[in-house]
Amino acid sequence: MSNADNILFKVENGVAFLTLNRPAKMNAITAAMGGQIAAYAKQIDTDDNIKVLVIDGAGERAFSAGSDVNALDDLGTVWDSRNRADYDRDYIAPLLGLRKPAIAAIDGYCLGGGLEVAICCDIRVATYRSSFGAPEVQRGWHAGSGNTSILPRLIGYGNAAYWILTGDIYPAKEAHRVGFVQVLTEPDDLMQKVMRITTRLANNPPIAVQSAKNVIRQSQGTSVAQGLSWENDGYTLCMMTEDAREGMAAFGEKRTPKFVGK
Helix, strand or coil: CCHHHHEEEEEECCEEEEEECCHHHCCCECHHHHHHHHHHHHHHHHCCCCCEEEEEECCCCEEECCECHHHHCCCCCHHHHHHHHHHHHHHHHHHHCCCCCEEEEECCEEECHHHHHHHHCCEEEEECCCEEECHHHHHCCCCCCCHHHHHHHHHCHHHHHHHHHHCCEEEHHHHHHCCCCCEEECHHHHHHHHHHHHHHHHHCCHHHHHHHHHHHHHHCCCCHHHHHHHHHHHHHHHHCCHHHHHHHHHHHHCCCCCCCCC
């Protein structure tokens, strides 16, 4: 299998599907795959026909077990290690900064770098048989691209510290309990549940969806006052759109709105 085959990408009905495709290696992520992910993220953000991104993993064993540990053997110096961390961040940052909503469809292990990919998504749907964790500390290092800095904002400091400092692996029900996973389902129903969500998101006016996502994301790292200011700006922008006028008209006329993305 070539490096190009390790990431599968397609667009159907306004939904982009990005699949981590190394099932024999539990979809472990290489540096080359990271470069492809970054390129696709930029493509998604600039294509107005794409409304939503879905990320999943090939096979039934893992969403992703994290970075390819074999590649870490090549990190002979401090600078090698820092360059690898920077490279990982180079694909995490475009995913995290996506204007479009992203959904992680998780079946199996979601560990380390795989957890960081899931963190970049706005909504996480997982099967009951899935497992989650940040086991790096048990091997002598910790996450370099999001687990230590972003996970506490999603599940709270105490829960994140418990996951990261123990390095243990936790079942899907625990991930759901702490709020990391929003929807739990059986394996056979995973994509059906995901597609129900993508349909709802894709049918909503894109300017409102993207503005709301931006305010939610930005407000995680700032004061309530600043968040309210951004929220007011986003609201004002949305109210000036054709879609907002259409939404109000459709509500008054008791009909389904026809949004145009303007």
